[in-house]
Amino acid sequence: MSTRPATPASGALVRRDLPLLRAYRREPVPFTPVWFMRQAGRALPEYRAVRERAGLADIVRDPALCAEVTLQPVSRLGVDAAIVFADITTPLPGIGVDVRFVEAVGPVIDAPVRTAADVARLAPFDPAESVAPLLEAIRLVRAQSPVPVIGFAGAPFTLASYLVEGRSSRGAARLLALLRSEPGTFHGLLSRLVDTTVAYARAQVGAGAEAIQLFDSWVGVLSPWDYERAVLPHVRRVFAGLADLDVPLVLFGTGTAGLLHLQASSGATVVGLDWRVGLREAWAQLPGLAVQGNLDPSVLLGPFDGVAEQAAWILDQAAGLPGHVFNLGHGVLPPTDPDDLRRLVDLVHHRTAARAGA
Amino acid sequence: MSTRPATPASGALVRRDLPLLRAYRREPVPFTPVWFMRQAGRALPEYRAVRERAGLADIVRDPALCAEVTLQPVSRLGVDAAIVFADITTPLPGIGVDVRFVEAVGPVIDAPVRTAADVARLAPFDPAESVAPLLEAIRLVRAQSPVPVIGFAGAPFTLASYLVEGRSSRGAARLLALLRSEPGTFHGLLSRLVDTTVAYARAQVGAGAEAIQLFDSWVGVLSPWDYERAVLPHVRRVFAGLADLDVPLVLFGTGTAGLLHLQASSGATVVGLDWRVGLREAWAQLPGLAVQGNLDPSVLLGPFDGVAEQAAWILDQAAGLPGHVFNLGHGVLPPTDPDDLRRLVDLVHHRTAARAGA
Numbered sequence: 001m002s003t004r005p006a007t008p009a010s011g012a013l014v015r016r017d018l019p020l021l022r023a024y025r026r027e028p029v030p031f032t033p034v035w036f037m038r039q040a041g042r043a044l045p046e047y048r049a050v051r052e053r054a055g056l057a058d059i060v061r062d063p064a065l066c067a068e069v070t071l072q073p074v075s076r077l078g079v080d081a082a083i084v085f086a087d088i089t090t091p092l093p094g095i096g097v098d099v100r101f102v103e104a105v106g107p108v109i110d111a112p113v114r115t116a117a118d119v120a121r122l123a124p125f126d127p128a129e130s131v132a133p134l135l136e137a138i139r140l141v142r143a144q145s146p147v148p149v150i151g152f153a154g155a156p157f158t159l160a161s162y163l164v165e166g167r168s169s170r171g172a173a174r175l176l177a178l179l180r181s182e183p184g185t186f187h188g189l190l191s192r193l194v195d196t197t198v199a200y201a202r203a204q205v206g207a208g209a210e211a212i213q214l215f216d217s218w219v220g221v222l223s224p225w226d227y228e229r230a231v232l233p234h235v236r237r238v239f240a241g242l243a244d245l246d247v248p249l250v251l252f253g254t255g256t257a258g259l260l261h262l263q264a265s266s267g268a269t270v271v272g273l274d275w276r277v278g279l280r281e282a283w284a285q286l287p288g289l290a291v292q293g294n295l296d297p298s299v300l301l302g303p304f305d306g307v308a309e310q311a312a313w314i315l316d317q318a319a320g321l322p323g324h325v326f327n328l329g330h331g332v333l334p335p336t337d338p339d340d341l342r343r344l345v346d347l348v349h350h351r352t353a354a355r356a357g358a
Numbered sequence: 359m360s361t362r363p364a365t366p367a368s369g370a371l372v373r374r375d376l377p378l379l380r381a382y383r384r385e386p387v388p389f390t391p392v393w394f395m396r397q398a399g400r401a402l403p404e405y406r407a408v409r410e411r412a413g414l415a416d417i418v419r420d421p422a423l424c425a426e427v428t429l430q431p432v433s434r435l436g437v438d439a440a441i442v443f444a445d446i447t448t449p450l451p452g453i454g455v456d457v458r459f460v461e462a463v464g465p466v467i468d469a470p471v472r473t474a475a476d477v478a479r480l481a482p483f484d485p486a487e488s489v490a491p492l493l494e495a496i497r498l499v500r501a502q503s504p505v506p507v508i509g510f511a512g513a514p515f516t517l518a519s520y521l522v523e524g525r526s527s528r529g530a531a532r533l534l535a536l537l538r539s540e541p542g543t544f545h546g547l548l549s550r551l552v553d554t555t556v557a558y559a560r561a562q563v564g565a566g567a568e569a570i571q572l573f574d575s576w577v578g579v580l581s582p583w584d585y586e587r588a589v590l591p592h593v594r595r596v597f598a599g600l601a602d603l604d605v606p607l608v609l610f611g612t613g614t615a616g617l618l619h620l621q622a623s624s625g626a627t628v629v630g631l632d633w634r635v636g637l638r639e640a641w642a643q644l645p646g647l648a649v650q651g652n653l654d655p656s657v658l659l660g661p662f663d664g665v666a667e668q669a670a671w672i673l674d675q676a677a678g679l680p681g682h683v684f685n686l687g688h689g690v691l692p693p694t695d696p697d698d699l700r701r702l703v704d705l706v707h708h709r710t711a712a713r714a715g716a
Contacts, residue, residue, distance in 0.1 A: 173656070180660025220613075223633040223654045223687070225668055255578075257615030258635030275581040277616030296581045298531070302538025310583055329581070 015210060020080045020148045024211060024248035024270050026290050026323035032315065032352035033080035034345050035150075037252075038331030039073035040085045043338050046072050056101045060086050066137035067144065074147055076338060078345045080325075081211075082145045084138050084204070088154035088215055089162055091200045094130025095192070096123040097163060105167060112166040114174070116185045125196040127203030135207040142208030151209030153201050155216035155251070156193040156234040163189065172221050179230055190234045198241035205245050212242060213250040213272065220255020220274075227259050232266060239267030250292060254330055260285040275329025280317040290323030297328045300336045300344070307344055315351055373568060378438045378506045382569060382606035382628050384648050384681035390673065390710035391438035392703050393508075395610075396689030397431035398443045401696050404430050414459045418444050424495035425502065432505055434696060436703045438683075439569075440503045442496050442562070446512035446573055447520055449558045452488025453550070454481040455521060463525060470524040472532070474543045483554040485561030493565040500566030509567030511559050513574035513609070514551040514592040521547065530579050537588055548592045556599035563603050570600060571608040571630065578613020578632075585617050590624060597625030608650060612688055618643040633687025638675040648681030655686045658694045658702070665702055673709055 015021065019033040041047055050059065050069055059065050070085045089099045089107040099107045113119060127135065142149050154162070157175075162168065164175040179186045201212045219231060239249050251263055252272030263271050264286045273282050273293035283291050299310050311326075318324035326348045332341065373379065377391040399405055408417065408427055417423050427443045447457045447465040457465045471477060485493065500507050512520070515533075520526065522533045537544045559570045577589060597607050609621055610630030621629050622644045631640050631651035641649050657668050669684075676682035684706045690699065 176656045177659055180657065180664060220634060223668070224636045225671055226654065255613055255634060258639070261639070276578060276613060278582045281616070281619070294581075296584065298534045299538065301535055306538060310581070313583055 015148065018080070018148050020325060021210060021248065023323060023325050024250070024290050028322060030353060031349045032318070032324055032326050034326035034348040035079040035081035035083065036073070036077070036328050036332050036341060037083075039077060039079055039083065039341070040069050041332060042334035043332045043336040043341065044072050044076060045338070046076070056087060060090055060137075061133050063133050063136035063140055066134065067140035070137065070141050070149075071145060073341075074145060077341050078349075080147050081150050082141055082147055083150040083152060083213070084134065084141065084209065086134055086152070088158065088217070090134060091125060091127075091131060091153070091196055092159075092163070094123070094125045094127070094200075095196055096121065107162065107167065109162060109166045113163040113189065114178070116182070116188065119185060119189045119192060122192050125199050127199055131200065131203065135203055138204055138207040138209055142210075148210040149208055150211045150213055150250075151201060151204030151207075152213040152215060153197045153204075155214045155219070155238065155253075156190040156197060157222075157231045158216050158218045158253075159193045159197070160186075160189050161218045163193075170218060170221065172218050176221070179226070183230075186230070187234075190231070191237075194234050194237045194241070197238050201238070201242055202245065205242075205247055209247070211248040211250060211270075212245075213252055214238060214268070216251065216253040219253040219259065222259070224258055224262060228262050232262055235263075235266045235268075243267065248290070252292070257282070264289065270323075270325070272327065273329060278317065279314055279324075283318075283321070290325065291318075292325040292327045294327065294329040295344075297330050297333050297336070300328075300340055301333060304340055304343060307340060308347055311344060311347055312351065315348065319355060373506065376438070376506050378683060379568060379606065381681060381683050382608070382648050386680060388711060389707045390676070390682055390684050392684035392706045393437040393439035393441065394431070394435070394686050394690050394699060395441075397435060397437055397441065397699070398427050399690060400692035401690050401694040401699065402430050402434060403696070404434070414445060418448055418495075419491050421491050421494035421498055424492065425498035428495065428499050428507075429503060431699075432503060435699050436707075438505050439508050440499050440505055441508040441510060441571070442492065442499065442567065444492055444510070446510075446516065446575075448492060449483060449485075449489060449511070449554055450517075450521070452481070452483045452485070452558075453554055454479065465520060465525065467520060467524045471521040471547065472536070474540070474546065477543060477547045477550060480550050483557050485557055489558065489561065493561055496562055496565040496567055500568075506568040507566055508569045508571055508608075509559060509562030509565075510571040510573060511555045511562075513572045513577070513596065513611075514548040514555060515580075515589045516574050516576045516611075517551045517555070518544075518547050519576045521551075527576070530576050534579070537584070541588075544588070545592075548589075549595075552592050552595045552599070555596050559596070559600055560603065563600075563605055567605070569606040569608060569628075570603075571610055572596060572626070574609065574611040577611040577617065580617070582616055582620060586620050590620055593621075593624045593626075601625065606648070610650070615640070622647065628681075628683070630685065631687060636675065637672055637682075641676075641679070648683065649676075650683040650685045652685065652687040653702075655688050655691050655694070658686075658698055659691060662698055662701060665698060666705055669702060669705055670709065673706065677713060 019029045023029045023033050102108050161172045161175045249268050250270040251268035254274040257277035270290040275296035377387045381387050381391050432440050460466050519530045519533045607626050608628040609626035612632040615635035628648040633654035
């Protein structure tokens with residue numbers, strides 16, 4: 001459907017010098033760049049206004065609306081990245097899996113994928129056909145955004161968790177049972193999702209995304225033994241399939257403090273940290289990589305003094321080391337005050353600019 | 359109520375040489391001792407038979423029945439410890455907080471403790487008055503058990519989570535909100551729970567418990583920053599209040615891979631590991647302490663080959679180091695086959711006895 005080149009030519013060289021992309025490549029930056037997972041969302045009144053007239057699925061299907069929502073936090077918060085507004089399950093209809101969104105539950109799959117036959121029935125994924133509105137939204141954002149555009153996708157294990165459980169499930173009990181009892185089916189499913197994820201992420205870069213973040217949100221349920229043998233090989237195949245694109249590749253999961261030394265060899269060039277690990281200890285396990293994180297999102301539900309104190313702690317741990325992008329350790333919580341987010345962005349910029357200038 | 363001495367005199371010296379207590383003290387052992395969290399419970403048919411005629415609360419109120427249930431896994435599985443059958447909320451009625459058990463939910467507190475006034479209303483805890491049946495059960499178990507008896511209690515943060523949330527809540531969102539918005543109330547509540555926990559654990563040792571395990575199950579939601587400042591001081595006060603008893607003090611939590619270096623200075627003599635961290639990397643952060651763990655309980659839902667493989671991986675990481683007690687990384691899952699648990703006990707014993715003899 002699209003005949004555009006994989007990387008838009010106009011301004012490409014200049015954009016490589018934007019702070020986020022320099023930090024992701026561990027190059028010197030004038031200040032530490034910052035963005036927030038779920039920065040486009042319920043914490044912003046302009047987003048809630050959109051949601052009064054459109055559901056989640058509507059937004060993702062409407063390129064102009066999707067671009068608008070994606071850019072809202074760039075304007076209001078002054079963050080250094082725009083991350084395309086989509087759901088981890090957005091590509092699933094493209095492989096023949098219907099998803100509906102249920103308030104207070106999230107995405108629900110009424111016909112879960114649980115058997116070898118279910119896996120065999122999954123359709124091949126064609127991004128141009130399946131996620132054309134999202135790709136168009138990325139083109140719109142790229143054309144308008146003063147900051148880099150991050151594309152994202154769910155990692156195979158986390159996507160498989162949705163497919164097998166039928167909904168968000170932190171414990172992933174059914175998926176673990178599948179791994180134990182039918183490892184062939186488990187690996188067949190994850191392999192299919194590797195192919196889907198590579199095609200999906202490549203299409204996003206083709207449309208203008210300047211970095212890709214892979215969300216392996218549920219991977220923290222695994223022991224290092226299982227992660228290394230059952231999941232990491234699939235993550236490696238995803239990143240290997242994106243390596244030639246020459247964009248930063250971010251791997252994020254929660255509860256990964258015991259897995260970081262394995263994620264170090266995933267092929268990611270940046271590892272996102274949740275808040276339950278010290279940045280310094282974590283980074284020591286990730287030689288040669290950039291890191292992103294890792295303020296506890298719940299701190300933002302309290303007074304700003306506490307936010308400032310913990311943000312300083314995180315920045316101090318990264319001081320003098322190239323390759324830190326400030327973020328929360330997980331998504332912005334809906335009751336967060338957007339003014340506090342704005343103040344946090346300013347704090348990160350000012351504190352680290354002073355340091356860079358010193 | 360009781361006039362018995364703090365440590366039963368008969369056989370006390372001999373019992374100190376039981377493998378569990380030697381391993382907890384990092385002394386040489388003829389084989390690696392093993393027990394399982396939730397070893398008394400739904401995985402055992404004899405427990406399910408008891409539950410057909412008695413609820414959880416009934417068991418804890420009936421010393422003979424409680425002792426029977428506590429000893430069931432010792433007979434059937436051949437484990438090296440008996441852990442008293444109780445719930446983390448068992449002492450709460452003793453401070454004026456009513457708890458009821460709801461099937462598939464767990465303990466529910468209809469009048470949660472959420473304000474400074476609620477905290478002020480908590481009653482002083484008198485173990486002899488509040489948990490006399492449990493203490494009598496410990497005496498019965500101690501008299502009958504060929505293996506050491508472990509007493510246990512919830513740690514202040516995890517107990518507070520039940521009190522504030524009103525039920526089991528992994529995210530502990532309300533408790534975190536209290537920490538952020540009313541730190542005085544938060545610390546007042548945890549201080550009261552320190553006093554309760556010290557008195558409760560001392561009473562268990564007085565009744566015959568030969569080690570104490572403190573469960574801080576929900577502490578894995580915290581950043582190292584908050585753990586160190588808001589929670590660890592309370593844990594230290596609990597262990598300081600037990601130090602003169604000269605029994606092993608075990609600290610267990612889940613999701614603690616990023617907190618272990620802080621738990622090292624908690625006053626615990628043993629740290630329990632969940633399955634989401636490699637035993638070797640974890641132990642390196644716990645100089646001078648014993649460790650307990652850390653097989654993923656979900657592995658036992660698959661073929662025994664997988665259990666044997668991962669158990670060997672764990673034992674190999676501990677080989678040659680004094681102070682390892684084998685356990686699961688969390689409680690036995692109800693669908694687990696007790697024959698597999700028995701085989702696992704035998705495997706741990708035989709593999710490590712061969713090594714000790716080599």
